[in-house]
Amino acid sequence: MRMDPSMSTAPDTTTTTVELPRATTDGWSSAVTESMTRYALPGLGAAVAVRGDLVWSAGFGLADIGRALPVTGDTLFRLASVTKLVTATAVLALRDSGELSLEDPVSRWVPGFPPSAATIRHLLCHGSGMQRETPNDPGWRTGRFRSDEDFRAAIGESEFPFAPMERWKYSNLGYNTLGEVVEAASGQPYAEFVMEHVIEPLGMNGTGFYPGTGLRERLAKGYIRIPDQDAVVEDSKGWAALPAPAGQLFSTAESVVRLGSFLAGDLEKGPLSPGTLEEMRRPQIIADEGWSQGHGLGPMLVRDASSVLVGHAGGLFGYAAWLLASPKSHVAAVCLTNVGDGAPLLPLVQRFISEASEVVPAELPAPAMPPTAEAAELLGRYWGDGEVVSLVWKGGNLVGQWPLREGLTRGPDMTLEREDRDVYRFVDHGPYVGELLRVERDDYGRVRGFEVCTYGYRRL
Template sequence: MAFLRSYFLKGCLAATLASFFLLSCQESNTDNLLSDFFLDRDTPETIEVPASFTEDSARLLGHQVDSIFKVLQKKRGFNGTVLVTKYDKVIYKGAFGYADFGRKDTLTTETAFQLASVSKQFTAMAVMMLQEQGELSYEDSVQQYIPDFPYKGITIRQLLTHRSGLPNYTYFSDKLWPDRKEPITNQDVLNLMVLHQPKIHYKPDTHFEYSNTGYSVLASIVEKVADMPFEVYMQKYIFKPLDMKNTFMYSKDFMVLSGKIATGYTMGKRKRSHDYLDSVLGDKGMYSTIEDLHKWDQALYTQKLVKWKTLEEAFAGSRTEKKKAEDYGFGWRIREIESGDTAVYHGGLWHGFNTYLLRNKKDHSSLIVLSNLTNGSLNYLKDVRKVLYPAQPKQLTASKNTNPDKTATARL
């Protein structure tokens, strides 16, 4: 395909296409190449909208969601922003409370929040894009890109699916990093692992264990392969193409560069200041708004970033051991929701920020919630899901273990 583009630039379209079609008689993979060449990546995946979904029903659903969040704000102290879609239509969006309690700075739908572990799906997308371009393989070992990485036998796929067994850098850095006033980078995390070799938790690919370290290593691999800083790659190839204008990665200067950002608060509305771990990217470190995350959600119904076949693998799951209630793909948790549909989602919890993004492909719906007050209010999102995804009669007596929020937000 690279040679086609060079000929186009020289004005040789006719000759090139003639040569291309001549090769179709000789090469078995030409049909695939042609389909790639003529691929309209902006064309969205279509879905049949049922007659029951009308303006009135959408408005009613939006009112119900609004009522739930007003109750959550009053009784549970919810402070944040919300956006809900159904059949690709925004049926509700709102903002509750303050971006900064001290200044009484009111939240808006364009306020940016630290996404915490919701960042992981974007890191996974960067890896998927490079894989699709032939720049790396999921089965490549980490040593192919980081030669002095001390843990043998770990693949990119195992990093993506939390099957690497790597120890959590947020714990071992507390013991090994000499100055907590000095920000630690992804390269610093790698250096600590090379120098001190913290004990690995288990042999790679034996079972699932959630790993922030794995996603920080993935960000470093993206840097090596793309030959540019991770934050530059994300801005150039994901945020900008999707017009995510209020989305960015953490940096020392991000307060100046970004515009309106929420301040994180812990229980009791105690302001959480930035610390040395904030500067590690890939597992967290991304800031965005509900408006921009809606653009992201909609882009995943197109092939603008990667082909649908690539996305299907990301949503397929990876846990081969005894069946669990929840599976994990590439940066996405996977489980059955109240209606019986299979949804993909992720939550995040980090330094005063609590986040949640759920997508249901069956009805092209999403639930996006960003909070800058970690008071446990997002544990009640099951009330919203019950309205968006009502259980079928046969499921009303199903297992009580239907609330993914606690596992989603319990850790980064």
């Protein structure tokens, strides 16, 4: 049956702190319609959030061709591998609560795991070298995957074509193994723990693993493209139950974009601390020689000319998804569709983020706070290591300002936190992050300089 992507619901737009220009959202709608025509997509749901607030959402085309049901804000799609983001979040939450370490060997938590040096960290970033799918599982061909018991028995048959961190190798099997880790460390069934500790804290209403009969009425029917034709047919495996940790979630575009806002650091509350979230987004392994994509502790990292976007792609029987977020510009965007080919989704999501970023207002400056007494006596200019540096009070923090040097990643502002009298630590970025700054005083107790990494600086 041929597609008519011009059928769309009116954008269900919520305007909060940012109002997008009508020309921008009209352009997005036109781009979606053009992509749907080109790739024969039956239906598509999209949403954009800025600083954690939904600013635009829209449904296009049909959720069910046979019944002529349009995609709306309530339409559910399968998220496929976007599910891996919540699995990774669950693992990091367990690490933060002291239940496990990312450096734990997987074999500590998963009985029968084959001999390997692979750790939990390696599984999170697809650096374990583990094969992609469960050994001898017929699921991708038949839609009937191995039961939990059969899966656990099959783990021991897994192969590792590469040593840990030798190269990036995507592994659904690795993430399903992480589901076993979550159950062992938490003492709860995987889906129960994730719903309680990840989905609900994120406010992702309408998101779940196994929708009941009532929710099935809201699920977009999955389709597959007929080769060499501008037409699709229903995918008979659209309802197949996957092993949950790697790809079983269902959600709406408006709900899953909250997961993107979480990745951008824009939700007031969430399952992870800001420090752990930053760690989650940090590159662990590069996927290609050109460093266009890599992986953090769960998120895919998509690099463009000016920034790194974080999120995940997904694709399975009759469904595809792309979720991305920009921590730099505080924008998150998602596209979900009911055909199992996500070819047009990535450029659409990248466009949404790029154009929304252009209208994001600058953050209001924090109220001015005077420097603490300890910091006040350190402020000024210093000389050492062939350069003049400054300690200044900025945004309520003591900040070190080092000049830029060609070829070195020295940012102008490096935040310092006090650890003890006359002892401070660089905490955010730059070549000295994690290092100590030790204040030096003269015989009268006056600040005469400081030392960083054995380099000495004297007050000017």
